[in-house]
Amino acid sequence: MELVSHLIRDCQSTGDIQSKLKRLFAGTIEQMLEAEMEEHLGYEKNSIEGNNSGNSRNGYNRKTIISDYGESQIAVPRDRNGEFEPKVLEKRQTRTDEIEQKIMAMYSKGMSQRDIEDNLRDIYGADISQALISKITDKILPEVNEWQNRPLETIYPIIYFDGIVFKSRKDSQIINKCVYSVLGIDMGGQKDILGIWISENEGASFYASICSDLKKRGVADIFIACHDNLKGLGEAINAVFPETKQQLCIVHQIRNSTKFVQYKDRKEICADLKKIYGAVNLDDAEYAKEVFREKWDKKYPSIMRSWDANWAELTTFFNYPEQIRHLIYTTNAVEAYHRMVRKFTKAKAIFPTDDSIRKVVFLSVKEISKKWTMPVRDWAMAYSQIMIFFADRFVA
Numbered sequence: 132m133e134l135v136s137h138l139i140r141d142c143q144s145t146g147d148i149q150s151k152l153k154r155l156f157a158g159t160i161e162q163m164l165e166a167e168m169e170e171h172l173g174y175e176k177n178s179i180e181g182n183n184s185g186n187s188r189n190g191y192n193r194k195t196i197i198s199d200y201g202e203s204q205i206a207v208p209r210d211r212n213g214e215f216e217p218k219v220l221e222k223r224q225t226r227t228d229e230i231e232q233k234i235m236a237m238y239s240k241g242m243s244q245r246d247i248e249d250n251l252r253d254i255y256g257a258d259i260s261q262a263l264i265s266k267i268t269d270k271i272l273p274e275v276n277e278w279q280n281r282p283l284e285t286i287y288p289i290i291y292f293d294g295i296v297f298k299s300r301k302d303s304q305i306i307n308k309c310v311y312s313v314l315g316i317d318m319g320g321q322k323d324i325l326g327i328w329i330s331e332n333e334g335a336s337f338y339a340s341i342c343s344d345l346k347k348r349g350v351a352d353i354f355i356a357c358h359d360n361l362k363g364l365g366e367a368i369n370a371v372f373p374e375t376k377q378q379l380c381i382v383h384q385i386r387n388s389t390k391f392v393q394y395k396d397r398k399e400i401c402a403d404l405k406k407i408y409g410a411v412n413l414d415d416a417e418y419a420k421e422v423f424r425e426k427w428d429k430k431y432p433s434i435m436r437s438w439d440a441n442w443a444e445l446t447t448f449f450n451y452p453e454q455i456r457h458l459i460y461t462t463n464a465v466e467a468y469h470r471m472v473r474k475f476t477k478a479k480a481i482f483p484t485d486d487s488i489r490k491v492v493f494l495s496v497k498e499i500s501k502k503w504t505m506p507v508r509d510w511a512m513a514y515s516q517i518m519i520f521f522a523d524r525f526v527a
Contacts (some may be wrong), residue, residue: 161205167217168208186212238268238494243478268490275493279326283348286525287315288517289458290325291465292341292358294333295472299482301331308485309333310492311341314465320506320514322464324496325350329485335363342371354521355455357462359383360441374524378447380462381408388434400427400434407438408460413449451520454512464507471499 165176168188174180176188191206209215216222237247244261294311311333313325325345330337338361353372358364359380368375385404389397403423410416420442424435438445448456458464475495482488507513518525 164205164208164217168210168215171215172210186210186214234264234267235271235494238264238491240475240498246478265487269486271490271493272486275489278493279489280348283325283345283350284315284317285349285351286354287317287325287350287352288354288514288521289316290314290353290356291462292356292361292364293462293465293469294361295469297476297482297488298480299485299488305481306331308482308488310488311337312465312468313341313345314468316458316464316507316510318514320510322468322500322503322507324468324500327489327492327496329488333361333363335367338364338367339370342367346371352524354517354524355447355459357459359462360444365444376447376450377444378459379441379444380460381445382461382463384438384441384445387437391433392431396430400431403427408445410449413446416446416449452516454509454516455520457509458507458513468499471495475499 169175172184172186172188174184187210189209189211191208194205194207196203196205207217234247237250238244242250244264247264248261291314292311293314294309296307296309298305299308300306309330311328311330315323315325317323326341326348328337328341328344350372353368353375355376355378356368356372357378357380358368360383365377368377385401385408388404389400392400403419403426406419407416407423410419420435420438428435448460451459472492472495475498476491479491482491
């Protein structure tokens with residue numbers, strides 16, 4: 132209370148209190164630096180013990196630091212031999228850890244570097260350039276690399292593949308970069324983003340590198356892989372994980388089927404398509420498909436051509452009971468994750484580098500995964516069925 136009484140003396144407003152706290156903060160830092168210097172030299176200031184000790188004080192350097200209280204001027208003691216290495220505020224450090232933590236927090240919430248710069252100026256009166264903000268956020272790149280190369284589980288019952296496109300600069304041009312994410316459901320039913328991969332061009336070699344990376348990081352088997360039939364992805368999965376069953380996303384298939392359908396026919400066609408994928412079993416689905424063909428093939432022949440070409444992978448889910456079917460017939464799980472990523476990145480229209488994309492997507496993953504505290508819905512029932520259908524592939 133004595134400190135409080137001293138602080139409020141002569142204060143007329145909250146601004147006066149803030150100003151005093153700012154001076155108190157700077158004075159405390161200076162006192163701590165003086166204590167560190169005494170410990171470094173081994174004697175107190177102005178003590179005769181320092182005579183002929185081989186090292187002594189050599190005045191002060193002035194430094195401006197940025198903290199929660201804004202910008203403060205402090206005096207940093209120095210020694211004659213230049214050996215003093217302060218710990219409370221290291222050499223060349225001009226920001227307290229709290230400011231860097233706030234910058235990282237704002238960046239992880241999707242704020243652009245310009246917005247962060249403006250907020251720091253408005254709140255703390257501190258001018259921190261966008262270049263400096265970029266350097267601060269670059270400090271998480273080693274953590275990003277460690278996360279991207281972390282060991283994975285040996286078995287994943289279900290894995291979803293999907294991509295999201297960002298705009299990026301390259302040689303003074305704006306190009307599209309695909310960030311491909313792999314979302315896995317582990318044996319406990321927990322969702323986990325296994326990694327993010329960035330490419331300018333999607334293709335078989337890119338997908339093969341993703342699957343090979345998963346293999347190198349410890350994934351020995353995937354029971355079911357769900358994706359939206361990107362060219363070359365199915366072949367890449369088969370090459371690396373030959374026993375994996377593949378299920379194409381029914382929702383994507385319906386979107387593609389109705390892309391060029393007249394508006395007046397769309398509702399009826401969607402209802403007829405639902406009779407195919409909503410059938411009780413594969414035989415009923417094949418019958419509904421033929422009924423659809425007879426009704427619509429003359430007007431929209433491309434619809435059934437697409438379903439025929441992908442029929443085996445579109446109907447994989449019919450081999451399993453309802454508890455597994457609802458988990459694999461669509462890639463909505465990873466698409467929902469990408470929608471949340473969009474919320475965190477909507478303020479960033481164009482990314483300057485691949486690293487800037489990695490940083491913001493990684494921070495988005497950290498924020499989103501905080502909500503993934505429970506297993507997926509009805510996992511206990513699904514897992515019991517998985518144990519039956521894939522009993523021979525469980526590691527003893």
